[in-house]
Amino acid sequence: MQSKKAVFAALGMFAAILVLAVVIVFGFLSARKSYHLPFNITVTFGMDVHTQKNFCWYTSEEVEKGYVYYMEDTGAGFDMDKCIVIEAQSEKVVQKYPVDSIPEEKNPELEDRTFTRHRAFVSDLKPGTRYLYRLGEGDNLSDVYTFKTPGQGKDFSFIIVSDSQGYKRSDFEYYRRVLEKAQDMFGDVDFYMHLGDFVDDGKNFLQWKYVLDIPRYIMANNTFVPVAGNRDDMEVFEYFTLGSVYDTRPMANGYYSFSFNDVHFVVLYTAGNKSLPKKQMSFLEDELKKHKDSRVVVLTHKAPYTNANHADDKEIVALREDLLPVFDKYNVDLVLQGHDHFFFRSEPIHEGKVGNYTYEKVMDGEDEVDMLSDVQGTIYLINSSAGVSRYDGTFREMEDIHAFKSFNMNNPTFTYCTVTENGIILKTYEVNVMRQRVQLIDSFGIRS
Ligand SMILES: [Fe+2]
Incomplete structure (x- = not known):
């Protein structure tokens, strides 16, 4: 009897081991197989x-x-x-x-x-x-x-997100829900831009898999404009293809530009710990000179203009000193910035002071918009983070930082931007991911 029991136990054990082995081998093979797919x-x-x-x-x-x-x-x-x-x-x-x-x-x-x-x-x-x-x-x-592909008409729209940095799968599930909210609300935009710090550690391939694959439906169905942040640095270009077969300099340099209808976008590379090297400064000046009669928008991860956590970092001060005179000289309209995880919108800045402009509240659909006309100077925007990280911003009393608005955020954000012949309108939304509620927190426009 005893020996019969022992035989059954041994057979049971053998069967369990066999099933486990089959499960492991099958799991391994299907994992390998799934990696064969793009x-x-x-x-x-x-x-x-x-x-x-x-x-x-x-x-x-x-x-x-x-x-x-x-x-x-x-x-x-x-x-x-x-x-x-x-x-x-x-x-x-x-x-x-x-x-x-x-x-x-x-x-x-x-x-x-x-x-x-x-x-x-x-x-x-x-x-x-x-x-x-x-x-x-x-x-x-x-x-x-x-x-x-865009037509030749003047109107277009895009979504701005930034600083989705995280390291856990759940961090990027959260970011996906912000992107989905933007997509649900504004659907068929012409492109998305990400202002850098996609992930916590740019060297970690799995974090890239999370940030690109968890929102795969949105990534694969939309054109993205990537900006290198300090966390992802040049690794961004391991995951996005820029330039052409004949000219891959944008991926080698980290900075590049493109024209979308009559707006020229210049994307800077600010991942380093200093201001921009001479080569990039002359690229920027050349671009601005060539497009001085167009509307110009500059994209930068590190924000030269901010009044919170990073405002007095050594390289931010250096960026402010080096970039502002160039933006002034060529009348840059708008600078879109990341890096500080709070909301900031400046007055138009010209030669370090508030430039002239006229201001009125206008309705755009059901939303009230701060509409600026005859603007002298550049407006700087930080739309905060689209991911899990937010700063408890400590605001600096800085005389030369002319904030129109700046405040801490409790939730992630995205900005919806429309460009028409008449101007550009940017609406920033705060997304309460848990409750799936969205609130408009800032809305402004620059009349052409
Ligand atoms: Fe950053």
Whole structure:
């Protein structure tokens, strides 16, 4: 009897071990298989926003090639046979990945892992057209996503987010809900811009997987304008493709520019601990000189103009001293800034003082907007963070920082921006993620 029991126990144990082994092997294989599919998908502008798009995505290292399959959206659905196919530049890259597969601590131990990164440059697109696309190779294809090219009209809109930095999966679930709220409210915008510090540690590949893949539906279906922050630094360009096949300087430099209809955007690289090097300053001056008759918006992670936590950091003071005279000289309209996780909007600043302007309250839909006309000077905006991190801002009494508004935030934010012939309007919303409630916290416009 005893020996029969022992045999059953042994058989039971053997069966349990067998089931466990099958589960582990199957789990491992399906995890490997899922990494064959494209992930970390991003879409960016090429050199000409009307006719070019760039793509970046990752796969496991076993997948050695990648393609973009795209076609005009005729309403009849995606048809592989009607697609134009562009081969990506695919290369093996070594990234740092947490040793523990589900790390919830801030600084996990990292080890090298090899992936294939695919970059594709699509050109000759039709302006003002919606396309459908899939990425990948063979059986390992992404879902069908969409992108659109802008028409030549003057009106367009975009969403601004910043500082989504976090390290846990739940941090980026939270950020995803902010993006989703923006998408629910404003749907089909022309692009999103992220003003830097996407993640807590730019070297940690898993954090990038979280920030790009948790909101995959939004990332793969929208064009993003990335700005390098101090946390992500040049690693940003490991995940976004800029420039063209012939000119990849934007990814090598970290700074770049693009024109969207009659607005020229200049994106700065401020990750270092000093002001901007000479080469970048002369790039900025050249850009501003060339576009002195256009409306100009500058994007920068580190905020030269702020009155809270980072206001007297050494490099911020240096940026303020170096950049303000250049912005003055070329009449930059607007500077969009990140880095300080609180809300700040300046008066128009000219030669360190409040510039002249006229001011009125106007209605835009149901919202009251502070509308500034005949503006002399540059307005500086920090829209706070779209992620879990917020400062308990300690405001400095600084004579030369002319805040129109500055306050701490309890919740994440995004800004919806519309550009028309008549001017530019920026509305910043605070999102209560838990209650799914949204509140307009600031609304202003600059009349052209
Ligand atoms: Fe930062």
